[in-house]
Amino acid sequence: MLVLTWFHPFMDPRGAQSLLRHLLDLDEEDLGRSRNGVRASAAMARDPRPLRERARLGRRSLEYMRGLTPVPPVSPGTGLTTPGRARFWQGSFAKRDSSRADERRTRDICWRLALVGNAMSRLWEKRGLPDVPYLVPVSVDLRPKGDTGAAIGNRLAFHFARFKPSEADDVPALTKSLRAQMTEALRAGEVDANAVAMEFLRYRPLWMMPRSLPGGPGGGTFSFNCADIRDFPLGAVFGRRVLNAYHAPAILPQPGIGVFFNRYARRDNLVISWVEGAVSEDEVASVADVVVEGMGWTAAP
Numbered sequence: 001m002l003v004l005t006w007f008h009p010f011m012d013p014r015g016a017q018s019l020l021r022h023l024l025d026l027d028e029e030d031l032g033r034s035r036n037g038v039r040a041s042a043a044m045a046r047d048p049r050p051l052r053e054r055a056r057l058g059r060r061s062l063e064y065m066r067g068l069t070p071v072p073p074v075s076p077g078t079g080l081t082t083p084g085r086a087r088f089w090q091g092s093f094a095k096r097d098s099s100r101a102d103e104r105r106t107r108d109i110c111w112r113l114a115l116v117g118n119a120m121s122r123l124w125e126k127r128g129l130p131d132v133p134y135l136v137p138v139s140v141d142l143r144p145k146g147d148t149g150a151a152i153g154n155r156l157a158f159h160f161a162r163f164k165p166s167e168a169d170d171v172p173a174l175t176k177s178l179r180a181q182m183t184e185a186l187r188a189g190e191v192d193a194n195a196v197a198m199e200f201l202r203y204r205p206l207w208m209m210p211r212s213l214p215g216g217p218g219g220g221t222f223s224f225n226c227a228d229i230r231d232f233p234l235g236a237v238f239g240r241r242v243l244n245a246y247h248a249p250a251i252l253p254q255p256g257i258g259v260f261f262n263r264y265a266r267r268d269n270l271v272i273s274w275v276e277g278a279v280s281e282d283e284v285a286s287v288a289d290v291v292v293e294g295m296g297w298t299a300a301p
Helices: 014-032 050-068 101-107 108-128 170-189 191-200 208-212 281-297
Strands: 088-093 134-141 156-163 226-232 258-263 268-273 297-300
Touching: 014 208, 050 191, 050 226, 101 108, 108 134, 108 226, 108 258, 134 170, 134 226, 156 191, 156 281, 170 191, 170 281, 191 226, 208 268, 258 281
Parallel strands: 226 258
Antiparallel strands: 088 268, 088 297, 134 156, 258 268
């Protein structure tokens, strides 16, 4: 098994995939099988905008984040003082027979986020948590379509989705609302401002970062995490055939749970990360059941 880890924003998930591709290119050259002798840059180019302009955008993003949640977000990890170890649930699935339109719909990150929100709303109801808006960071890949990009550096920005647990019952309607919300954030330049702000984070100690989060240093961060890094592009690694590949981030005690999607070949992978004490195994299984049923999946052979 090959495990690749990274620290954000030094590297993002697509950058980690690019790093692996760099290593494979070097391995091919060592074996005399270099494809074309051309290798992409290992590190991304510096932002050409002046420091004053980037600082203005960074401050704008910070103000935007602090104004996102008049009511502090609630998560399964809220109030957890003695978190346990990080845990992971993983499953691989195949799509049941469906139309192309249905395939496009269920691959949309807004659909998947709405579906995960629906699963979380059931957990909220079971726990008796208040109906205050979820706050969920949604990653936006800044690379041009089809470009793997540099390995070192951050090419992700974040849009912060907000919706109430009570709004998650109607998944198609919520999907439409989330799509409009993301489009508006892109048009307003909030995603670009966030990308600039992410670059400034690397100059700050880790303990200072919570000051920049919506809940502040003493509050919750996000309600839960949800991401999809799409297709994993490799067929072989160092002469070995790849059977599957997963994206499995560790989750902080707050929010305490995250649901992550990726695909390898014809397999759809689902990974749920959680922290003991924030969520139980039975609750994780319930979230997985809702997501799998909503995606129209069946267990992969």
